[in-house]
Amino acid sequence: MIGAAEAVEVTACDEAPGPGEILMDARGMKKRFGAGRSAVQVLDGVDLSIRRGEVLALLGPSGAGKSTLLHILAGLLEADSGEAFFEGAPLPIRASHRGWGLPLLRRAGIRHAGREKTSLVFQDPYAALSPHMRVRETVLEPLRARRGDRDDAERRTGEALRSVCLLPPELYLDRFPDRLSGGQRQRVAIARAVVTQPDLLLADEPTSMLDASAGVGILNLFRRLASGGMAILITIHDLATACYVADRLAVLSGGKVVEEGPPEAILKDPRHETTRSLVNAAAARYCKER
Numbered sequence: 704m705i706g707a708a709e710a711v712e713v714t715a716c717d718e719a720p721g722p723g724e725i726l727m728d729a730r731g732m733k734k735r736f737g738a739g740r741s742a743v744q745v746l747d748g749v750d751l752s753i754r755r756g757e758v759l760a761l762l763g764p765s766g767a768g769k770s771t772l773l774h775i776l777a778g779l780l781e782a783d784s785g786e787a788f789f790e791g792a793p794l795p796i797r798a799s800h801r802g803w804g805l806p807l808l809r810r811a812g813i814r815h816a817g818r819e820k821t822s823l824v825f826q827d828p829y830a831a832l833s834p835h836m837r838v839r840e841t842v843l844e845p846l847r848a849r850r851g852d853r854d855d856a857e858r859r860t861g862e863a864l865r866s867v868c869l870l871p872p873e874l875y876l877d878r879f880p881d882r883l884s885g886g887q888r889q890r891v892a893i894a895r896a897v898v899t900q901p902d903l904l905l906a907d908e909p910t911s912m913l914d915a916s917a918g919v920g921i922l923n924l925f926r927r928l929a930s931g932g933m934a935i936l937i938t939i940h941d942l943a944t945a946c947y948v949a950d951r952l953a954v955l956s957g958g959k960v961v962e963e964g965p966p967e968a969i970l971k972d973p974r975h976e977t978t979r980s981l982v983n984a985a986a987a988r989y990c991k992e993r
């Protein structure tokens with residue numbers, strides 16, 4: 704069911720200004736799963752950068768390695784090789800980084816500036832929220848590990864809910880997820896991701912589990928967050944959705960970024976076979992729906 708907040712927000716969200724300087728830069732990212740004959744080289748030298756205030760859509764068919772790349776950038780998974788930079792400083796993406804593995808970095812609570820400034824939104828808003836936590840506790844949780852008093856955390860929680868158009872926040876703070884629609888759940892998940900005011904938001908197919916109308920509201924929300932200067936890297940398997948939300952597209956295929964550029968240029972002249980098949984699939988869906 705679509706709530707009133709979603710309906711209002713679709714008309715309230717605006718276009719963003721142009722992107723700024725490079726925020727995150729990943730080079731030669733490689734990742735293989737399994738060993739021997741069953742090994743799969745999922746990422747085979749991915750180069751990707753994102754600018755402040757930019758919405759970059761990482762496109763590719765299912766199994767292309769989109770989630771894998773996002774999880775590496777979020778620090779949930781180690782890369783086999785490659786390097787990444789956040790604001791020009793090296794970002795730990797491998798166990799060998801300064802001799803510390805990522806799990807160890809996490810266990811010891813040793814944080815990296817680039818990680819502190821990055822948040823991840825998962826695909827499934829039903830699995831992402833604990834059914835036993837009220838919206839207030841869910842959104843406030845990332846602030847627990849940080850300095851600041853309870854009043855400040857409460858204020859930032861309210862601000863985060865406002866920034867995702869869950870208005871007024873008081874209406875939602877004491878609800879459990881079962882009292883929220885799918886779109887509202889995803890907004891709460893995004894509020895939790897932005898409560899720490901990250902510079903980079905990673906979103907893994909955040910609309911694929913939502914109905915079309917709730918999905919449009921979430922896409923507009925990303926555009927508005929980017930207009931405030933946040934960089935947003937969003938994985939999408941559908942070209943039409945990517946063109947709607949993104950300033951720039953990057954197509955992942957065979958473990959590499961095979962094509963990138965503004966949506967108009969790619970739609971007009973798709974060069975790689977994978978991009979052409981994404982264009983054809985989007986055109987077929989458009990014709991079928993009319």
Ligand SMILES: Nc1ncnc2c1ncn2[C@@H]1O[C@H](COP(=O)(O)OP(=O)(O)O)[C@@H](O)[C@H]1O
Nearest residue numbers: 736737745763764765766767768769770771772
């Ligand atoms: N933890 C894992 N162990 C083994 N294989 C994995 C693991 N995670 C992903 N894969 C494989 O890596 C490939 C890419 O997966 P994924 O990054 O989820 O693709 P996408 O998000 O583009 O659909 C798939 O073939 C998937 O089965």
Ligand SMILES: [Mg+2]
Nearest residue numbers: 769770771908
């Ligand atoms: Mg995925």
